[in-house]
Amino acid sequence: EVQLLESGGGLVQPGGSLRLSCAASGFTFSTYVMTWVRQAPGKGLEWVSAISSSGGSTYYADSVKGRFTISRDNSKNTLYLQMVSLTAEDTAVYYCAKDGVYFHTEPHYFDYWGQGTLVTVSS
Amino acid sequence: DIVMTQSPDSLAVSLGERATINCKSSQSVLYSSNNKNYLTWYQQKPGQPPKVLIYWASTRESGVPDRFSGSGSGTDFTLTISSLQAEDVAVYYCQQYYSTPITFGQGTRLEIK
Numbered sequence: 520e521v522q523l524l525e526s527g528g529g530l531v532q533p534g535g536s537l538r539l540s541c542a543a544s545g546f547t548f549s550t551y552v553m554t555w556v557r558q559a560p561g562k563g564l565e566w567v568s569a570i571s572s573s574g575g576s577t578y579y580a581d582s583v584k585g586r587f588t589i590s591r592d593n594s595k596n597t598l599y600l601q602m603v604s605l606t607a608e609d610t611a612v613y614y615c616a617k618d619g620v621y622f623h624t625e626p627h628y629f630d631y632w633g634q635g636t637l638v639t640v641s642s
Numbered sequence: 643d644i645v646m647t648q649s650p651d652s653l654a655v656s657l658g659e660r661a662t663i664n665c666k667s668s669q670s671v672l673y674s675s676n677n678k679n680y681l682t683w684y685q686q687k688p689g690q691p692p693k694v695l696i697y698w699a700s701t702r703e704s705g706v707p708d709r710f711s712g713s714g715s716g717t718d719f720t721l722t723i724s725s726l727q728a729e730d731v732a733v734y735y736c737q738q739y740y741s742t743p744i745t746f747g748q749g750t751r752l753e754i755k
Contacts, residue, residue, distance in 0.1 A: 566744035628682035632691035
């Protein structure tokens with residue numbers, strides 16, 4: 520059974536930093552693109568970032584480019600999102616998601632999602 | 643960036659009736675080399691993550707009831723629920739994966755009339 524478990528969310532002050540983790544199990548983690556998607560309270564879905572199966576290619580939304588860094592450790596089956604210079608606009612539930620296409624370099628659709636971790640940026 | 647626009651924003655349909663949600667992309671998401679539309683549909687219920695229903699515009703995900711179907715090509719797509727059930731109350735999103743940044747529609751809220 521595929522499981523994705525996010526952690527690392529919480530309350531952080533504007534300008535602060537946070538690192539999210541997503542522990543994956545139930546599939547061969549190293550063979551799938553992984554993605555972060557966020558959802559502000561009461562709002563729609565916003566794609567944040569993706570990383571290829573090897574970690575060699577990364578992709579970012581303009582809204583987070585230069586502030587967020589996606590990475591993965593295939594030996595630990597874990598996906599990360601390092602977030603710096605956080606603002607109130609970054610307040611959201613952050614989901615990690617598994618790509619639906621095997622062994623590709625670019626994101627496609629997402630066939631499994633974690634339950635999400637809430638990041639609140641407020642003073 | 644490819645802009646995805648859904649219509650309507652909200653929809654109320656009687657139980658057993660057909661529900662239709664539209665999604666329009668600002669440019670074609672049909673990849674000519676493989677003739678596939680890079681378009682997917684998700685269902686999101688309150689307090690839950692999204693669940694994939696349809697991918698490649700018309701391929702139903704395993705385990706999804708066959709009352710859900712996807713159609714369309716190029717820039718215009720439709721999600722149809724042939725006979726609405728109470729458990730289908732949710733927000734529905736389309737998403738393109740033709741190019742990064744990946745973009746979602748704004749969502750369509752489906753309710754029971």
